[in-house]
Amino acid sequence: MVQQTVVDETRRPPAIVAVEGVVKRFGRFTALNDINLSVRAGEKIVLCGPSGSGKSTLIRCINHIETHDSGRIVVDGVELTDRMGDINTVRREVGMVFQSFNLFPHLSIVENCMLAPMKVRGLSRAQAHERARGFLRKVRIHDQADKYPGQLSGGQQQRVAIARALCMQPKIMLFDEPTSALDPEMVKEVLDIMVELARDGMTMVCVTHEMGFAREVADRVVFMDHGAIVEEADPETFFRAPRTERARDFLGQIIH
Amino acid sequence: MFAVLFEPTADGQRYIDWLLSGLGWTLALAFFGWWIAFAVGIVVGIGRTVQNRAFAALARLYVEVFRNIPVLVQMFLWYFVLPEILPTTLGNAIKQIPPPWGSFFPALICLGLYTAARIAEQVRAGIEALPKGQTEAASALGLSPYLTYRHIIVPQALRLIVPSLTSEVMGIYKNTSVALTIGLMELTAQARQISEATFQTFTAFGAATLIYLALALIAYQGMALIDRAVRIPGTARTDDDIAPNLAEDIQQAGALPAGMEIAK
Amino acid sequence: MNSLDFSIVLQAWPYLWSGLLFSLALTAVAFVVGMVLGTCFALLQHFEVPVIAKIVRGYIALVRSIPLILVLFWFFFLVPIVLGHLSGSGRPVPIGATWTAFITFGLFEAAYYSEIIRVGLRAVNRGQFEACQALALSTFETYRSVIMPQVLRVASPIILSQTIILFQDTSLVYVLSLTDLLGAASKLAQLNGRLVEMYLVIVVVYLAISSAASQGVALLRKRYAIAGARR
Secondary structure, X not given: OHHHHHHHHHHOOOEEEEEEEEEEEEOOEEEEEEEEEEEEOOOEEEEEOOOOOOHHHHHHHHOOOXXXXXXXXXXXXXXXXXXXXXXXXXXXXXXXXXXXXXXXXXXXXXXHHHHHHHHOOOOOHHHHHHHHHHHHXXXXXXXXXXXXXXXXXXXHHHHHHHHHHXXXXXXEEEXXXXXXXXXXXXXXXXXXXXXXXXXXXXXXXXXXXXXXXXXXXXXEEEEEEOOEEEEEEOHHHHHHOOOOHHHHHHHHHHOO | OOHHHHOEOOOOOEHHHHXXXXXXXXXXXXXXXXXXXXXXXXXXXXXXXXXXXXXXXXHHHHHHHHHOOOHHHHHHHHHHHHHHHOOHHHHHHHHHOOOOHHHHHHHHHHHHHHHHHHHHHHHHHHHHHOOHHHHHHHHHOOOOHHHHHHHHHHHHHHHHOHHHHHHHHHHHHHHHHHHHHHOXXXXXXXXXXXXXXXXXXXXXXXXXXHHHHHHHHHHHHHHHHHHHHHOOOOOOOOHHHHHHHHXXXXXXXXXXXXXXXXXX | XXXXXXXXXXXXXXXXXXXXXXXXXXXXXXXXHHHHHHHHHHHHHHOOOOOHHHHHHHXXXXXXXXXXXXXXXXHHHHHHHHHHXXXXXXXXXXOHHHHHHHHHHHXXXXXXXXXXXXHHHHHOOHXXXXXXXXXXXXXXXXXXXXXXXXXXXXXXXXXXXXXXXXXXXXXXXXXHOOOOHHHHHHHHHHHHOOHHHHHHHHHHHHHHHHHHHHHHHHHHHHHHHHHHHHO
16 A cells, blocks of 8 residues: 555656745735645646635746745745746746736737747747747637737636736646626637646636636636635535535635 | 125115016916816806807817917917007007017917916816716706806816826916016016126026925915815815826826926 | 017028037937936836945935036036046046036936836836746846836836937036027127027027927827827
8 A cells, every 4th residue: 555655656757836835915914824835747736716715826826927025936846036047948948827817018919929928938039920820729729829919808818818827838828717707698718728728738727707617627626815825626526515614605606 | 605695786776676577477478377267168168068059169269279388379369469460559559568468468368368278177077077977966956057157167176187287386476487588577577687697607697596486385285275265064085095196197187196297 | 669670590500500409419328328327226226235225316316406507507617527537647637618518417307217217117017027027038138028118118208308308408508608498589689789680599599499399298298198098
C-alpha cells in the first residue's frame, strides 16, 4: 500500500502553480489569509465564493498583477517576488481573461491579438497574423477580425479577449469572472469556448459562479470566504454535500 | 536682491511704487473686466442654448468672432481702429481722453468682451450638461421659459462650472499684460521699465513674477472657496468620483477639468 | 469718417503674406517642440521620477501662472545668459528676437500640452494597464503601443484647441518687434497711415484660420464622442 501511493505521487504531473501560506493586505483589510493551493498541469480549478472573499485577488496574485505580502507563489518553477528581474518571463506563460475584457480600443480585433506575440514573443507580422487568425477562428470570431472592440457585443469581446490570451500560447489560463459583465444571453457563447479549451487539456484557474461549467469541467472546486479557503472538493461532492455551513449558504443563494 | 526696488527713481518715487502702481492697474483691469465678462458671458452662453433662432445665431456669431481673433489684435481694434471708424467728432473725443484712461477703457472693454466669449462657452457647456429632466420638470410645473432659466437652469449650471471658471479668472488676470501694448503701465510694463532704468533685470522681472504667482494662488484659493460655498449639499465631489469622468470631460467641448484650457 | 481704401491691401499683401508665414512657422515649431517636451514632462510626472518630477511640476505651475508676455521678456533676457554659460565663455550670446521667440513658445507650450497629456494619462482605464501586464508587454511597449495612442486620441481635440490658442498667441511676439502677421500689419500701418485697412485685413485672416480650425476640432469631437459612446 505504501509503495503504491509513492508510485502514484510520482506519476501525477508536478504542480505548475504552487501557492504556499500567501497573505495579502489592503491597508488594514486582509484580502488573503494564509492561502495554500497547488494546481497541476492540465488541471481545471474553479474558484468560487461570495464577493469580497478574495478569489479575484488570489487569481491576480498568480500573475503578479497584485503583489502578495508574505508566503510563496511559484509559477512554472519560478518564484514570484518583488525583486525578481523580469516578471514578464513568467507572465508570458500565463494568459489572463478579465471580467471587463480590457481589449485595446484603438486596435482592431486582429491587432489586439497580434500585439503581444510580436512585441513579446518576437514573431514577425505575418506569423502573428496567421496565429491570430487561427485563434480567432477557434473562438469563432474570425469574420470580425478587422472590426474594432467598440463594434462588438460583450460576448464577442470576451471571446476576442480569450483569443488574445491564447495567442501567447500560455501554459496556464486564468479567468477572472469572465461572464459576470455579460448579458445573460451571451454567457453561453463564452462558456462554450472555455469548455472546449478545457477539453483541449489547458490548465485553467477560473473565478466564476457558473456552476454548470464547474460541474462539467472542473477537477476541483475551491470555495473561499473572508480571504481563506474554506472548502476544497471535486464538483460532485461539493455541490451534493458541502461540508461547511458557509458553502451551503453560498450555494443556496446562487442556485435559484 | 530686491534692495534696488527701494532706491529712489528719477521722479522722486521709489521703484517699488512703480510696481505697486502697475499692480493697481492690473487688478483694476482684471476685476472690472471680470464683471463685464461674467455678465455678458452668461447672457451669450444662455443665448447659445435657447430655441429662438435669431438670438442663438447672434450668440454663436459673438463667440466665433471674439474667440477667434487674438486678444492683442482685439486690443488694437478698440484702441486704434474704433476711433477711426466712428464719426469724426466722436472719434476725436475718444482720442482726447487723457492717459492713462485713454488706454484703460479700451483695454477694459477688450478683455471683458474677449473673456465673455470664453465664459459663454463654459456656461453653455454647463447648461447642456444638466439632465433634460430638469427642463421637463419645470415645464410640467408650469414655469415659463424665462422662469425656468432664471430659477432652475442657470443656478445649477453656474455651480457646475465654477471649477472651469477658475481658469478664466486666471486667464483674464494674465491677459491684462497685453494692455501694455497700448501704453497702459500695468505690472509687466512697470517691471520692464524698472529693468530698463536700473539694469537690474533679474530683480525687476523676479518681483513681478512673484506678484503674479501670489495673484494666481489667491485666485485659485478664492475660486476653491466659492466652489465649496455654492456647492449643493449631497453633491460633494471626491477625487474618486472625478477620475473616471475625466475621459468624458476631455471629450466635452468647454467642460474641461479645472485649468486645462487657459488663455494666456 | 475717412473713406476706406482696400486697394492698399493688394500692394501690402506680399509683406503680410511673409508675416503670416512667420506666424504659422512659429506655431508649427512650438507645436512640435511643445508636444515632444510636454509628453516627456507628463511622463516624468506620471512615473513620479524623484526630484525631476517635482522640478517639472514647479516649472509648469510657474509658467501657467504668469503672462506670456512676461515669459517672453524673461527668455529674451535669460536665454543669451544661459547660452553663454553653456558655451563656457560666460559671456551672453546674443541670439536675436526670432530665436528667442521660437525657444520661448516651445518651452511655454510644453507646459500646457504636458497638463493635457497628464490628465489624459490619468483617464486611461486601469484595466488597460493590467491587460498589458497580463500579456507580458514591457513598460516601454505598454506605453508606446497601448497607452499613449489612446491618450493622444482622447486628448486630440483639446490639443488642437490649445494649438489654435497658440496660433493666436504668436501675435504677442509683437512685443519683441518681430514681423509676424500682426507685426507686418502694424509696420505697414505706420508707413502708409492706413491702419484701419491693415488691421481689418488681418482680423479677417486670423478669424478665417481660427474659425476653420475650430470647426475642424468640433467635427473631430463629434466623431470621438460617438466612438466613446460605443465603447
